Amino acid sequence: MSDISRLRKFVSPEIIFGLGARKMVANYARTFAVRKILLVSDPGVVAAGWVADIAALLDQEGIDFVTFTEVSANPRAQEVMQGAELYRQQGCNLIVAIGGGSPMDCAKGIGIISANGQHILEYEGIDRIHSPIPPLIFIPTTAGTSADVSQFAIINDESERVKISIISKALVPDVALIDPETSATMDPFLSACTGVDALVHAIEAFVSTAAGPLTDMHALEAIRLINTHLVAMVANPLDLHLREQMMLASLKAGLAFSNAILGAVHAMSHSLGGFLDLPHGLCNAMLIEHVVAYNYPAAEERFRVVASQMGLDVRGLNGRQVKQKLLGRIIELKQQVGLQQSLGQLGVKATDIPILSRKAVKDPCLLTNPRKSSQRDVESVYAEAL
Ligand SMILES: [Fe+2]
Numbered sequence: 126m127s128d129i130s131r132l133r134k135f136v137s138p139e140i141i142f143g144l145g146a147r148k149m150v151a152n153y154a155r156t157f158a159v160r161k162i163l164l165v166s167d168p169g170v171v172a173a174g175w176v177a178d179i180a181a182l183l184d185q186e187g188i189d190f191v192t193f194t195e196v197s198a199n200p201r202a203q204e205v206m207q208g209a210e211l212y213r214q215q216g217c218n219l220i221v222a223i224g225g226g227s228p229m230d231c232a233k234g235i236g237i238i239s240a241n242g243q244h245i246l247e248y249e250g251i252d253r254i255h256s257p258i259p260p261l262i263f264i265p266t267t268a269g270t271s272a273d274v275s276q277f278a279i280i281n282d283e284s285e286r287v288k289i290s291i292i293s294k295a296l297v298p299d300v301a302l303i304d305p306e307t308s309a310t311m312d313p314f315l316s317a318c319t320g321v322d323a324l325v326h327a328i329e330a331f332v333s334t335a336a337g338p339l340t341d342m343h344a345l346e347a348i349r350l351i352n353t354h355l356v357a358m359v360a361n362p363l364d365l366h367l368r369e370q371m372m373l374a375s376l377k378a379g380l381a382f383s384n385a386i387l388g389a390v391h392a393m394s395h396s397l398g399g400f401l402d403l404p405h406g407l408c409n410a411m412l413i414e415h416v417v418a419y420n421y422p423a424a425e426e427r428f429r430v431v432a433s434q435m436g437l438d439v440r441g442l443n444g445r446q447v448k449q450k451l452l453g454r455i456i457e458l459k460q461q462v463g464l465q466q467s468l469g470q471l472g473v474k475a476t477d478i479p480i481l482s483r484k485a486v487k488d489p490c491l492l493t494n495p496r497k498s499s500q501r502d503v504e505s506v507y508a509e510a511l
Contacts, residue, residue: 133337135384138263138274138298142376144365146304147223147264150179151186153300154219157260162190163217165208165232167197170224170266173310179223179264191215196224196231199281199288199402205234205245212239212259221262223307225319226270226279226405229263233278233296236261246282249289251489254296261298266307268358268371269319269406271326271379273301279395279405287399287484297383303376305369313359316371317462318406320355323347323375324458325409328417328431329388330381332424333493337385344381348434350374352454356461389498390416392488393507396481403471410464411471414455415509421448423496469511478507 141149154162162183166176171194183190193208212220212235222232234245236258241248248254263273272278278291311319327347330340351374358367393416394408421428425444432439432451435458439447459465473481482503485491491498 133335133339133384135339136276136294136297137380138301140274140301140303140376142303142373144304144306144369146302147179147307148182149302150182150221150262150264151188153262153302154183154188154221155186157219157299159188160218161216162188163208163212163215163220163235164190164192165196165220165222165228165235166192166194166224167228168194170228173266175223175266175307175310179221190221191217196228198227198404199398200227200231200234201281201283202245203283205231205238205280208232208235209238217259219260219262221264223264223266225265225267226272229265229270229272230278230280232261232263233258233272233291234280237278237291245280246289248291251292253291254293258295262300262302263298264302264304264307267311267315267319268308268368268375269322271323271375271383273298273303274376274379275383277383281399285399288395290395290489292489303372305365305372308368308372309363309365311362313362313463316359316362317464318404318410319375320351320358320371320406320462321410321413321459321464322406323371323378324351324355325390325413326378326382326387327351328413329390330378330385331431332420332427332495333385333388334495335385335493340381340385343377344385345430345434347374347378347381348431350377352435352458355458359462386493387490388416388494389420389491389503389506392491392494393481393485393503395488395490396484397468397473399484400477400481401472407464407466410459411466411468412506412510414452415506417455418448418452418509419502419506420494420496427495467511468507473511475508475511478504481507
C-alpha cells in the first residue's frame with residue numbers, strides 16, 4: 126500500500142527569467158483582458174525609478190493603471206485595506222506589483238480582500254481563501270523574498286505587534302517577470318539581507334518535513350549558487366551576471382520553500398520582525414546558525430548534504446564535526462556580507478523572550494520544522510541568539 130502522506134505537490138507561476146523580462150508586462154496584462162491595473166510598489170522602488178519605468182511601458186501600450194505606493198517595509202494590515210479600497214473605487218481588474226517582499230505581499234493581501242471581502246487578518250493560516258483572487262503579475266526587485274513565486278503573504282498586525290502568515294495556492298502569482306536588472310538598485314545592506322533570506326529559504330525547505338524530490342533539486346542548487354555568488358554580488362553591486370545568479374538562486378529557493386514550506390527560523394523571525402519592525406532578512410540572519418544547531422540532530426544526513434553544497438569537504442567526518450564546519454561556514458558567510466549583529470545588539474531583551482516565543486510557536490512555519498519545538502525549546506534558541 127502506498128502512503129499518501131508521502132505524496133508531494135508542486136505549484137509555480139508562469140515565469141519569465143532574464144535581463145529585460147519586465148518589458149513583457151503590457152503583453153501579459155493584455156492576456157488577462159486588462160481593464161485597469163492597480164500598480165503596487167513602495168517609496169524606495171519609486172525613488173529607484175522602477176515605478177516610472179513600468180508606468181512608461183504601460184502608457185506606451187495604452188493600458189490604464191493607477192498606482193498605490195503607500196506600502197511600508199513589513200506591510201501593515203491597514204495598508205492592505207487601503208489598497209483594496211483603491212482597487213475597488215477605480216474599477217481595477219488586475220494587480221501588478223513591482224518591488225521586494227513588502228509591496229508583493231501587500232498586493233497579495235489586496236487581491237484577497239478584493240475577491241473575498243472582510244479584513245485581511247481574518248485570513249491568517251493555511252488555505253483560508255475561498256474565492257480566486259484577481260490576476261497577479263509580479264516583478265521582483267530583490268533577490269530573496271520570492272513572493273513572486275510563493276504561496277505565502279506575510280502581513281504585519283500592528284495592534285498585536287506580530288506578523289501573520291497567510292498560505293494558500295490562491296496566492297501563487299499568475300506571472301513572475303524576473304528581471305535581474307531591477308535588483309541592481311539594491312544597496313549593499315538590502316542585498317545582504319535578502320541574499321541571506323534566500324539561503325535560509327533553501328536550507329529550511331531542504332530539511333523541512335514536507336521536502337520531496339521536486340523541491341530538493343531547487344533547494345540544493347539555490348544553496349550552491351548563494352554560497353558561490355552572494356559575497357561577490359554584495360561587493361560588486363553593478364555586476365549584472367552576479368545579480369542574475371542571485372536572482373536565479375532566489376527563484377530556486379522560492380520554488381523550494383513555497384512547496385516544502387519553511388521552519389523555525391521563519392517562525393521565530395516573523396515573531397521578531399513584528400515585535401521590533403526589523404528587516405526580515407536581518408532577523409533570519411541573527412537566528413540561522415542557532416536554529417541549525419538546534420535542528421541538527423533531527424536531520425543529520427540532510428545537513429551533511431547542505432554542508433557539502435556549501436563547498437565543505439565532509440568526507441570521513443563524524444556528525445559533530447560536520448555540524449561545527451557547517452555552523453562555521455554560515456557564520457563566515459554572514460560576516461563577509463556584514464551581518465553579524467546579535468539580537469541583543471538590536472534591542473531584544475531577555476524579558477522579551479517569553480512573548481516572542483509564545484507568538485513563534487503559533488506560526489504555521491513551525492509545523493514543518495524537522496525537530497519538534499515546544500515553547501521552552503524556542504525560548505532557549507532565542508536565548509542563544511541574544
Ligand atoms: Fe524569508
